[in-house]
Amino acid sequence: MTDNTDQIRGYWVAVPTPLVADGSVDHASLARHVLGLFAQGVDGAVVFGTTGEGTSFSAVERIAAVEALLKAGAAASRIGLGGGFPALTDTIALTRAALGVGLRHVLMLPPYFYRDVTPDGIEDAFAAILDGVADDRLRATLYNIPQVSGVGVPATVAAKLRARYGRIVAGVKDSSADFKQFQAYRAAAPDLAVTVGNEADIARAVAEGGAGTICGMANVACDLVREMLSGPGAEARMKAAVSVVASHPFVPALKAILAVQTGDAGWLRVRAPLRSSSDGAALQAQLDAATRRAAA
Structure with missing residues (x-):
């Protein structure tokens, strides 16, 4: 297993959030899923990221789910928590709470309401969060997914924050699906652990010094993602698999496939505004057919 004490490296999964009938988090199902991924050799799991509908859950709900995961036997070093709110004070409070229950890894979105902010403004925001948390235990991974959040993390900002805060700014998760952006992070700050979320880029990212992946497809195609970490041989099958899920709203589609694979209809539930x-x-049939065709 990869040592992830200081940086997220290797094979990490962005897990969806199972819900009970009233829309609250199904702690038992989440623990079963995460521990099952660990049993398959996954290094770590990020909860309440984009795949986990993170922005639809309060800080209190997120921390309660983390506490339940830890109680179920998940090691804190193998859990990352999705964070980032429009209000810096909310991000500070969530991060402090995460550290308080033993986590170190927090993925931080930049404040994402104002779309016309400058790189200097984004740096100011992250600096205010890190100064407000003021805890050397923190290992922050900056989260770049501008096509969803509306605000990206420029490579220059990541580099300046790493220089300013050292290992507290541990890495970047780049989910932009723009490989040039990944390369820009690597060039600007080679000592940052840069993981990719776009599954089709995993193999070449690792070949160019990337730290690994934090991705959603691993929930339904764990072995295929593992092949991508080993080299480019699975790229055609991965692209085919991603195209099936991405042809629908991603999170509901992923959960629907997971419900079929596990026989647990509870995975179908999502929080509004998702349907x-x-x-x-x-989708499962299409996934099987697409990967077979790509392998032929």
Whole structure:
């Protein structure tokens, strides 16, 4: 298993959030899923990221789920928590709470309401968060997913923050699906652990010094993602698999497939504004067919 004490490296999964009928987090199902991934050789899991509908859950709900995961036997060093709010004070409070229950890894979105902010403004925001938390235990991973959040993390900002805060700013998760952006992070701050979220880029990112992946497809195609970490041989099958899920709203589609694979219909539930998908069986069939064709 990869040592992730200081940086997220290796094979990490962005896990979806299972819900009970009233819309609250199903702690038992989440623990089963995460521990099951660990049993398959996954290095770590990020909860309440984009795949986990993180922005739909309060800080209190996120910390309660983390506490339940830890109680179920998940090691704190193998859990990352999705963070980042429009209000810096909320991000500070969540991060302090995460550290308080034993976590070190927090993925931080930049404040994401104002879309016309400058790189200097983004740096100011992250600096205010890190100064407000003021805890050397923290290992922050800056989260770049501008096509969803509306605000990106420039490579220059990541480099300046690393120089300013040292290992407290541990890495960047680049989910932009723009490989040039990944390369820009590597060039600007080679000592940052840069993971990718776009599964089709995993192999070449690792070949160019990337730290590994934090991705959603691992929930339903764990072995395929592992192959991507080993080299480019699975790239065609991965692209085919991603195209099936991405042809629908991603999180409901992923959950629908997971419901079919596990036999647990509870995975179908999502929080508004997302709508659940009833296409799980068809999506699973398409996924199987697409990967077979790509392998032929």
